Amino acid sequence: MENKKGLVFSGARPTGRQHLGNLLGAIQNYVGLQQDYDCIYSIVDIHALTTVETTVDLKQNCLEMALDWLAAGINPDQSIMFVQSHVPQVMELHTILSMMVSLGKLTDLPTFKEKVRMHPNNVNYGLVGYPVLMSADILLYKANAVPVGIDQAPHLEFTREVVRTFNYRVGKQVLVEPQMKVTQFTKVMGLDGVNKMSKSLDNEIEIAADAETTRKRVMTMVTDTQRIRRTDPGNPDVCNVFSFHKMFSSQAEVDTIEQECRSAGIGCVDCKKKLAVNLNNSLEPLRSRRHEFESKPDQVWEILYDGADRARKIADQTMLEVREAVGLAL
């Protein structure tokens, strides 16, 4: 890899086809980071095993995610993009690190409690060690920086503590403490206007959805709930459709809609139609790139295998140092 400002690592669970929340909240950020950093982006399928009940779609979900990443502009010539399980060294590092983290610390983490609340019938051993695996993901590649939202800062602090513990125990600086690259992630609300956009809540718009499906989804969006009749003035400040206009329409159009909404000059149906047109226009180039990749899935797998080969080279070197440091027979 080229030596830019440093090495960024980020991983995302294979949730299949990505939606606008993923695009604006994470993927566009990944794309932008490529200019200044060497980037490693991992589709973390092993993490998915901690909570999924069936794995039948796992492989396809990895492919769908890769398609959206590539379509959005992640450049595999520039960045390493791969599937986590294709670099099995991460499981070895996870095992070694797991001996250095107290069980109480893991079960006290708010994220663990949240996962228990969400998956009460599947509180497995792997779920408890999830943050250790997440640390192994980052440390295996000696990443200098990890993009995190301010609310995720404690997760990375956990990884930094793991590094300090490890290096102290082995008596030398083997692992690298990653820095937080605090990032403003755009929070995209779902079609309901109440919850964050999420596939599980069925309130999403997929990046890859066709224009007609997208239009239909937009027409179901909740608007200003106080605006009952067409003749009532609306309040764009509380309307999710208006938030979307700010992301996908020109400034001139946003200004006009704001003024016409407040004076009841435009109805919500027309306002949504305009949004659907602008959204489809914005997504069109991305969709067409996706179609191209979709028609050549073998090529996409080759990109992922090649990424794993490059990642494995870095991982092999780190594991040599780790095994030697902890005294495992070489």
Ligand code: SF4
């Ligand atoms: Fe929202 Fe547009 Fe309706 Fe105003 S006119 S309430 S911005 S959908």
